[in-house]
Amino acid sequence: MKADFGVIGLAVMGQNLVLNVEDKGFSVAVFNRTAERTKEFVENRAQGKKIVPAYSLEEFVEALTRPRKILIMVKAGAPVDAVLEGLYPLLERGDLVIDGGNSHHDDTERRIKEAEERGFLYLGVGISGGEYGALRGPSIMAGGHREGYELVQGIFEAIAAKGPDGPCCAYFGPGSAGHYVKMVHNGIEYAIMETIVEAYDLMKRGLGMSPDEMAGVFGDWNRRELGGYLFEITERILHYKDPETGEPLVELILDTAKQKGTGKWSTQSALDLGTPVPTIAMAVFARIISAFKEERVVASKVLPGPDPALGTDREEFVRRLFGAVYLSVIAAYAQGLRQLRDASSERCYGLDLSEAARVWMAGCIIRSVLLVPIRKVLLDNPELPLLFLAEPFKSAWAEYHGDLRWVTARAHEHGIPTPAMDSALTFVDAFRTERLPANLIQAQRDFFGAHTYQRIDKEGTFHTDWEAVA
Template sequence: MNTPDGDGPPADVAVIGLGVMGANLARNLARHGHRVAVHDRLPAKGTALLAQHGHEGHLLLTGTLRELSARLTRPRRVLLLVPAGAATDAAIDALTDVLEPGDVLVDCGNAHADDTERRAAVLRSRGLHLVGAGVSGGEEGALRGPSIMAGGTEHAWDAVRPLLESVAARAGTAVCCARVGPGGTGHFAKTVHNGIEYAVMQALAETCDLVLRRTDRGHTGLADLLTRWNKGRLGSYLVALTAAAAARVDPVTGTPFLDVVDDAAHQLGTGRWAAQAALDLGVPAAPLTQAVFARSLSRDREGRAAVRGALGPLRVTRARSGAEPAETDLHDGLLAATAVAYAQGLDTVRAADAARGRVTDLVRLTGLWRAGCVIRGRLLDQIADTLAARPDTPHLLAAEPLAHIVRTGTEALRRVVLDAVATGVPVPALASVLSHLDQLRTPRLATAMVQAQRDAMGAHGYRRVDRVGTYHTRWNGDGAEIRLDA
């Protein structure tokens, strides 16, 4: 590569935005032998980074974007880790003043795929390249090896691929870093990943709530249960961190940590984007949307208090010995719910492909999720293997081993949900999974009545099961049936 302008040795790559994720990714790059120019709009962040971690590798602090640009080899490669939305647009606008045609900008934030497409088009008109990279794994992943889902042109990807592959997670010998497709496909894959994450987290939380409310295990017993589950088919990053949360004792009060945590759950938008995408594409992703709704409802303090005051608080009693939800039912029901969450996420990717006329390699995508990312786990390993063996399967839940997991888990989940409903423990995600599975297995759905209703109120027509064509009944006339497409 060419030597940059300015004093001092050249930098291979720049990282802009030195929050936890940006700082850790910069450290990761430096640890792997790259010379990293770093910059943040708050100079103190860069100073602190070098003071604490400058010994880990070549970290070059720059005071301005122009100085940063001058320190980079060409074509310049700049990784952007700033908040999604207006902050990303502002940073890109500022960078276009100091970058040159041929340079590559990598947006490593949680961006909406449509925004990535828009930004790529603007940068392309100026001769610049944009790679939209979904980065999963949180602060620990950014430092020790994240899962990276990239989107953009092959030319742009080739320019940054060696850098990103060098710091990505490994699943055995496979690198969890790849170009998923053009444009915003990388960020869309990360959005779906986060939707799955929302659904699994909510199902896990509801299962834990049932254990705490309906059994005598307590927080220590719940932690022990989750730790055992983590050694088996439910083994995953999310189960492990949930066990740690259950086991933690608050150092201030000496009470279980979960008892002092506010139940108003926040969200940064990616789960909502995934739910919106599923709705727009017609994908029935009920657990995902219920997880988003659960977080939204949790933050409605005033509304919750008003209803609780008017109707009275729910009082859940502990189950009598032998009457509490069975451990095997809780396990198998949660496993089935997790399988459904993964399947619905991948269905959303397929539907997006069909709508945009592209094909995402689901085998490769699930391979990227096998290490480094938040939704990694043994069940996902099975899903990846299933897709590799049967890439054309019309529905993941119809392919083994997921079909077996769902078969055995459905009745277990039914018993868990029945107990929750009977005793007043809210389980919106688990109940939606059960309803989803029941709908898939029912030969005749209630939507036949919906079709009749639509025709009666708006003459929208309906199809029949006994002959071809689209028909309409003259409901307000003589009641005769006429064929609309004759």
């Protein structure tokens, strides 16, 4: 008897996806480059399940029903190409290869062309939800050959998280559409995480609150308009005590964060597109600065700044901090969705943005109650330039922008960095400004480079000999 589905790569994500697929009634053939890992898996977690181990790619391919449906879950980058190189000579026309890792969209475009030339179907699929999601129900963002998606739609819908509006999986379009949506998902994730840590820093250094007290605030927000996974885990992290010392574990963790790639790629792609994602970009830069630990320690001793203690009423500050965080989180979604809109028209993905909001409602890291109104807005007006222009986000801006200004002003006065909140505020302020000072930029460019400029009082392109005028 041959297996319905195949998985290559048995690290944490691969193993959990195999168990999830098997749990939904499908048999799964598995292969991993290092045989020990396969052996360990079949002898432990895969015991008694419809899971067929293979110790060579030939054996693995042989074990699958046709057309073969093969999910690759290995480290992104060169390892994916290494697997494909070994796999392609063994496949037959019409077989489907799915890359479920966090591959760069340009790599996915190239690999789809290569697969096509060989007569294979190919999907680039973003899978979010971490190891728990992979096992219990991830959010699945697929792109590539539609016929390929149809072959696995049943399996994907069975294993995906179940959201309020259906299984959290969708086909987003041709080429790298799925990996692109996942990349922007991760960019939004960076921005929300940075916003949360800024609120934590303000409460900790600014108000002197304990981790348990801060957990209470995040828990309250999580039960209100900011309900979502990242707020939920922040509450739990802040309550967690180190078993060894009894101290809050978070305070024993080194203050340097890594940025693995997708946040950076999201920002790089936004720059290429000319689409503004300042809150996502600032979140990436904040992690980069955090990594300069030794330099920060030196600078902390030589560069003076104000006392971080805010000296304001705690209750009032926390109340207004909610508004600041709420708008910054909306700004993160607004920027990411705008990027998807612009990428879709530039790269011809034909993305349905409301589907992105639907698929992000459960299973993934950025799941949030906010995605319900976001989806509704996008269904009503798919071409909306910015979420803040539609209700309920228009009213949210009107109600809370004063809080965002007040909180960031206090942060600046007391030397506590809030790059995500600052960028959310200045982004919307720039967006809602009828006349920005870019007229002076045009004049400067024309002065030093004869780049020409447009005028507001007449049509045409102009150049001035500024030196002569001066």
